[in-house]
Amino acid sequence: MNREQARDLIFDVLADIAPEVDRDDVDDSLDLTEQLDLDSMDYLTWMIAISEKTGLDIPQRDVSRFLTIDGAIGYLMDKVVIR
Amino acid sequence: MIDFVLPSLGADMDEAMLVTWLVEPGDHVEYGQIIAEVETDKGIIEIECWHNGVVDELLRRPGPDKLAVGTPLARISVEEMETAHEPSEPRLPSAPPDHRPRRSPTQSPPPIRHLAHSLGVDMDKVAGTGANGSVTREDVQRAARKSASPGEERSPEEVRVKASPLARARARELGVNLQSMTASRVDGLIVEADVESVGVAAIEPEDKVAAMRKAITRSMSRSKREIPHYYLATRIDMDRALTWLEDVNSELPITKRVLPAVLLLKATARAVSEVPDLNGHWLDEGFRPSKPVHLGVAISLREGGLVAPAIHDADTLELDELMEHLRDLVTRARAWRLRGSEMSDPTITVTNLGDRGVDTAFPVIIPPQVAMVGFGKVIEEVVAVDGKPEVHPVVHATLAADHRVTDGHTGGLFLTALDRLLQRPEDL
Numbered sequence: 001m002n003r004e005q006a007r008d009l010i011f012d013v014l015a016d017i018a019p020e021v022d023r024d025d026v027d028d029s030l031d032l033t034e035q036l037d038l039d040s041m042d043y044l045t046w047m048i049a050i051s052e053k054t055g056l057d058i059p060q061r062d063v064s065r066f067l068t069i070d071g072a073i074g075y076l077m078d079k080v081v082i083r
Numbered sequence: 084m085i086d087f088v089l090p091s092l093g094a095d096m097d098e099a100m101l102v103t104w105l106v107e108p109g110d111h112v113e114y115g116q117i118i119a120e121v122e123t124d125k126g127i128i129e130i131e132c133w134h135n136g137v138v139d140e141l142l143r144r145p146g147p148d149k150l151a152v153g154t155p156l157a158r159i160s161v162e163e164m165e166t167a168h169e170p171s172e173p174r175l176p177s178a179p180p181d182h183r184p185r186r187s188p189t190q191s192p193p194p195i196r197h198l199a200h201s202l203g204v205d206m207d208k209v210a211g212t213g214a215n216g217s218v219t220r221e222d223v224q225r226a227a228r229k230s231a232s233p234g235e236e237r238s239p240e241e242v243r244v245k246a247s248p249l250a251r252a253r254a255r256e257l258g259v260n261l262q263s264m265t266a267s268r269v270d271g272l273i274v275e276a277d278v279e280s281v282g283v284a285a286i287e288p289e290d291k292v293a294a295m296r297k298a299i300t301r302s303m304s305r306s307k308r309e310i311p312h313y314y315l316a317t318r319i320d321m322d323r324a325l326t327w328l329e330d331v332n333s334e335l336p337i338t339k340r341v342l343p344a345v346l347l348l349k350a351t352a353r354a355v356s357e358v359p360d361l362n363g364h365w366l367d368e369g370f371r372p373s374k375p376v377h378l379g380v381a382i383s384l385r386e387g388g389l390v391a392p393a394i395h396d397a398d399t400l401e402l403d404e405l406m407e408h409l410r411d412l413v414t415r416a417r418a419w420r421l422r423g424s425e426m427s428d429p430t431i432t433v434t435n436l437g438d439r440g441v442d443t444a445f446p447v448i449i450p451p452q453v454a455m456v457g458f459g460k461v462i463e464e465v466v467a468v469d470g471k472p473e474v475h476p477v478v479h480a481t482l483a484a485d486h487r488v489t490d491g492h493t494g495g496l497f498l499t500a501l502d503r504l505l506q507r508p509e510d511l
Contacts, residue, residue, distance in 0.1 A: 018385060037385075039438035040342050041413050051337050060333040060340065 001054075006076040010069060013049035017042050028069035054080050084139060086155035087132060092123055093426045096298065098149040099123045101156065110138045112159065117422065119156065124298035125390055126291060126419030128426055136161040145277070246273035253278045291419065295388035305450050310365075311486040314445060317498045319505055321461055322475040327508040341406045343461065344435050347478070349405055349511045351433050351456050352376045352397035354500035360489045361454035361482075361497055362430045370453060370488045379429025379449065380409065382416040383439075390416050391432045391449055392425035402511060431455065443479040453485035454494075456501075 001009075011023040018036050026035065033043050047066055051058050056079055058066070065075045089099060099121035106118045117129045118138075139158040143150065150156075209226045211218035246254070246261050250273045254261050259278050324346050332340045355362045356376050363372035378397035383389045394400070394408045415421055429449070435458045436444040444457030459479040466475045480501060484494045504511060 020385065033438075034440070037439075039383075040344060041410065044337075044340065044342060045410070048337055058337050060329065060335075 001076050001080040001082055003073055003077060005082070006073040006080070007069070009053055009076065010050065010072050013053060014046055016049065017046050026069060028073070030068060032066070032068055050076070056080065084158055084160050085134065087157040087159050089121065089150050089152050089154045089156055090130060090423050091152050091427050092128055092423055096123050096125065096426070097152050099128070100147055100149055101143050101145045102127060103145050104141055106138050108138050108140055112136055112138055124294040125426065126421065129420065129422040131422060131424055132159065134159055134161045250274050250278045292387045299388060302449060303447055306447050310448050310450065312448060312483050313486050313491055313494065314481060314483050315491060315494045315498055316443065316479060316481045317502060318464070319478050319480055319502045320466055320475050321478050321505065324505045324508040325461070325476055339403065341402050345402055345406045345409060346505065346508060346511060347435060347458050348378060348380065348394070348397060348409070348433055349400070349402055350501050350504040352378045353504050353511065354497050355431050356398045357500045358493060358497040360493050361484060363453060364430070364451040365453050365485060365487065366451060373430040375430070377428050377430045379432030379452070380412060381432060381434040382413055384417060390421065391429060392416060392421045393429040395424070433458070444481055446481065446483040448483050448485060453488045455483045457481040457483070
């Protein structure tokens, strides 16, 4: 999965949780929950949706890689292989 | 034969508009079944029936008229055995009685069945993947997605619904299910206005937010005017609880993981069951304690405003069940679709503002409740362990309670119990 595909997927699932977020206004390097006003349930729901879309089970030890959009993009680029 | 009346939907709501019936005359209804939807300042609320029986007559049609709490909406022929289960609190007619509905483990709970109904999914045809083969929320959603694949023909049921072309188009736009609707016209044809009245929740978020702001103003003003609050706070070491939860979660797939907030909710529910004077309602005649703990959870909405619906019998739920209930509640609250009993009968409420980064919350009690618990965020602080300083995660817990009912001593017992329970997370 390349950077653009990963970012698209991440924001596509985010749109269900925070519909008002404009993906062009988000700073990929900042803390996601604070920037987008997500609570812990939103944040978990977002990761579950990513997991469902990609088929990845995100182990607990990797959750910290999803603190920023950049982190999440990097994770998906590492782990998701598109055939 | 009994009148099914518009139930109370919380202290600050005394009227509602009937949006749609989910049953027809002749239909069999079960205890806890959602049979109608009404609209209030707090969005669309699903109304349950607390009897087993048969719908005899629908007395009101959906429409824009505001109906007062207590207005008869339907007549129901009640099966005799069930009359003992009638709600015992006349002041809060929609509060479910202490007995929870009995159901076999393979049956799915009413929320799942209702979801299936609203998505037009036949429960009998869904293969269940839940415990004991029960049908889960995911199973229903999967079945709905399958049947909604583009290019597929309409199901026979959908064809049978009489609706104008405009109504069909609008229903598709708003995501409204025509099958769950009742027509306002005598000939039963569903017209665009009918769809509009059901879909209104989806159209005008600004109005809904304004109405909710008014409801919050009423409720909070009454609280500050009438309830002599006292406040207590304590710091709780979360090291054991979070280490234990991390261990548990590391074994679980992401869909089954439990949030730290769930530990706080469960511990609160258990602690309040030990200190029952904080659990119940202040009514005209004084304090009426509640044996079941229906834990209100403050949920902020993205458009602004908040709701605090109840998780019923929270003290008896396992952590994973509580997590599932919380997820369901947050999802439906944000979609403005809560149930009558959830709105009317929290016996104590929790606000968890830790997610928003504050260290300590000072709650305002929601009348007619008599206490509210606030949690700040989990932060690292220096604590003394065996006389030596160590850095541990801690949470600042606050209790706001009604001085008409309890004194600081009782509040102190509650916070002490809360701390003790959180030091033994494996027993929660």
